[in-house]
Amino acid sequence: MKKAFELFFSFFKIGAFTLGGGYAMLSMVEKAVVDQKKWIPNDEFWDMIAVVQSLPGVFAVNTALYVGHRVAGTKGAFAAMLGAIIPSITIILLLATVFREYRDQPVVERIFKGIRPCVVALILAPSLRMIKSAKVTWKTAIIPIATVFLIWWLKISPAYVILAAIAGSLIYALIIRRKTAKHGTQNSERVPEPAVPEAPRRVEGPEVSKSKSQKEEEAKP
């Protein structure tokens, strides 16, 4: 129980003071959990983060849940999660109440008229940075372009697009796994890095996702 309280306060502090989302939070979590409290050994912590990063959902919440669960079971998981989200909820509730009160003031309206175009830029910039970091080539550029077309132009729900993309990527990843399992059996534990030298190819679009990604695979020597 004491550990659960400690978890709650550690994640509360992290939730209350980290600006800039999940990844900014990571070094603070490491400091608290690995360095100070020594709840989890360093290498195990980073293995865990590698798994948590590939999960859907709020990264900070996932991290809190896994660390909490590892340290103090179910109680720990819930304590850490609540610690991570309570500061957010409280601050936003306060701000939303205040904002509702003053939003129609001309001064506030003027300020937000300036802010809104900036918000658009702040959404566009990371998406392009993501394309860069995913090493999208001219060939694979069809994926983000098709996604934009489907969502922005055809107004298809992003949920379906994500599901189709998951199906395509999963098939691609399974093919890689089978390939590498055939070639290098001794080293099967460290499959991913050598197997994917460049941007993974997979395909957007509900109907074509399966057949096309397989075709691409076959075309590869």
Next chain:
Amino acid sequence: MIYLQLLWVFVKIGVLGFGGGYAMLSLIQHEVVDHYAWMSTTDFADMVAISQMTPGPISINLATYVGYTTAGFGGSLLASFALCLPSIIMVYFILKLFMSKKNNALMTNTLKGLKPAIAGLIFAAGLSMMNTQNFVDFGRGQYNISVIICVLAFVASYFFKANPILLIVLSGVVGFFAY
């Protein structure tokens, strides 16, 4: 009814929210602005600005805000909880399933393949906010201050990795004097 809708929307986002806060932002935008029309596009932009400037995960901030504006205090708690619910369930199943390195490699590769699509998803969210509600002086008058703000903020963010909070504050100051 509104509670059920909030629950459904945010559980769905919790399940499909791969690729961080911005990816969830585009899912939230679709549901909240386009599908249910709980918010206008300007409300959404304001909400994103406020969520950016406050500490904590942006998606929890957004869920709380959406829940509050649609169904009050109870709605805000419900929306945030609904967003976490899939994660809570997953902690018990995925941990065992994916802690093996072989399966983890599969997950990592799947996610890598997903990344270009997620990037497109986020880009689409930004595009659909480019309208005359958010760019108030577009096509009116000779100076398109909103366009200038957007371009400068984009350059500062993309090329110089400027702090988003600083950019929001500066844009607010520009807006105050310009409009």
